[in-house]
Amino acid sequence: MTIDTKGMLPESARAADHFGIAYGLGVDSTAVLVELVRRQLRPDFILFADVGSEKEGTYQFLPVIQEFLAAAGFPPVTVVRYEPVRSPYTTIEGNMTMNATLPGAVFNRGSCTVKWKIAPQEKWVRQHRHLYPGRIVKAIGFDAGEGYRRLRANDKVHAAANDRYVYWYPLQDWGWDRNACKAAIRNAGLPVPPKSACFFCANMKPNEVMDLSADERGRIVRMEMRAEPYNRKVEGLWRRRRVHDGRPGSVTEYMLRHGIPFTAPDDLEPMPLNPACAKATQGFTFRPPHRRVSLTEMVAAQRRYEDAGHRQLIQGLLAL
Numbered sequence: 001m002t003i004d005t006k007g008m009l010p011e012s013a014r015a016a017d018h019f020g021i022a023y024g025l026g027v028d029s030t031a032v033l034v035e036l037v038r039r040q041l042r043p044d045f046i047l048f049a050d051v052g053s054e055k056e057g058t059y060q061f062l063p064v065i066q067e068f069l070a071a072a073g074f075p076p077v078t079v080v081r082y083e084p085v086r087s088p089y090t091t092i093e094g095n096m097t098m099n100a101t102l103p104g105a106v107f108n109r110g111s112c113t114v115k116w117k118i119a120p121q122e123k124w125v126r127q128h129r130h131l132y133p134g135r136i137v138k139a140i141g142f143d144a145g146e147g148y149r150r151l152r153a154n155d156k157v158h159a160a161a162n163d164r165y166v167y168w169y170p171l172q173d174w175g176w177d178r179n180a181c182k183a184a185i186r187n188a189g190l191p192v193p194p195k196s197a198c199f200f201c202a203n204m205k206p207n208e209v210m211d212l213s214a215d216e217r218g219r220i221v222r223m224e225m226r227a228e229p230y231n232r233k234v235e236g237l238w239r240r241r242r243v244h245d246g247r248p249g250s251v252t253e254y255m256l257r258h259g260i261p262f263t264a265p266d267d268l269e270p271m272p273l274n275p276a277c278a279k280a281t282q283g284f285t286f287r288p289p290h291r292r293v294s295l296t297e298m299v300a301a302q303r304r305y306e307d308a309g310h311r312q313l314i315q316g317l318l319a320l
C-alpha cells in the first residue's frame with residue numbers, strides 16, 4: 001500500500017503502510033498539521049504524549065487544534081501518558097521532585113523524552129497493531145533550524161527504537177524555520193501556541209522564565225533544592241555557570257539574583273519524596289554544595305528578608 005498520494009514523503013517513507021504524527025502541541029508540530037490539512041494528506045493517527053508538566057497555554061491549545069482537525073476531517077489528537085506501575089508520581093515533575101533528581105536533558109541524555117514521550121506513543125502503536133500493521137511513517141516536527149535535534153534524536157533515541165518506523169521531518173524538507181511555522185499557523189486562522197516543553201526544561205532560555213507563573217517558578221525552585229545535595233556535576237537545571245555571560249547553572253540562583261518572584265516551596269501543594277526511592281529511605285547524604293551557600297539557604301535567606309520587609313510594612317500601616 002502506498003500512502004503518499006501527493007509525492008510529499010521522502011523516498012524512504014513511500015512504501016510504508018500507515019502514517020502517524022508525533023504531535024507536541026507546540027509551534028513546530030502544529031505547523032506540520034496545518035500544512036498537511038492544506039495539502040489534504042491525512043494521517044492515520046495523531047499522538048500527543050502528555051507529561052503532565054507542560055505550560056498552561058499548551059494545554060489550552062488542545063481544544064483549539066481538536067476543533068481545527070475535526071473541521072478538516074482529520075483524526076483527533078489522541079493523548080497518551082506514561083503509566084507508572086508502582087511509583088507514586090503521575091507526571092514528569094513528580095518523577096523528578098519525588099526522586100530528588102533532575103531531567104535527563106540536564107545531563108545531555110534523552111531519558112526524560114524516552115520515558116515520558118516516546119515510550120507511551122510506541123506503546124499505543126503496539127496496542128493498536130491490529131489497526132496499523134506493517135511499517136509506519138512517523139512525522140516529527142523539528143524545524144529547519146533544529147538539525148541538531150534531529151541528529152541527536154536519531155542517534156540516541158529513534159535509531160534505538162525499532163525498524164517499524166520510518167521517520168520523516170517535514171519542516172526540514174520544506175525548509176521552514178520557526179517564523180515560517182508561526183506564519184503558516186496564523187494563515188490557517190489559528191492562534192500561535194506557546195513553545196511546547198516542560199516548564200522546567202533544561203533548554204529553557206532566561207526570557208522564558210518570566211513567562212512562567214509564580215507557582216511554576218516555585219516548583220522549579222523545589223525541584224532544584226531537592227536535587228542539589230546529589231548533584232555532583234551540575235549546579236541545577238541549567239547545568240553549570242556559563243563563562244561568557246555568567247549565567248548560573250541554577251534557575252533558582254538566576255531568579256534570586258534578578259529578583260524574579262516565585263511561590264515559596266513550602267506554600268506549594270506538597271510533593272513528598274518517593275518512599276521507594278533510595279534517597280528518601282536513606283535520608284539526605286548531603287555533599288558540600290557547588291557554591292558557598294546552598295540553594296536552600298539562599299531561598300530561606302530571601303524569605304527571611306521578605307518576611308521582615310512585610311512585617312515592617314504592616315507595622316508602618318498600623319502606625320498610621
Ligand code: SF4
Nearest residue numbers: 103105112197198201
Ligand atoms: S521538554 Fe525538556 S525536560 Fe521535558 S521531556 Fe523534553 S527534554 Fe525532558
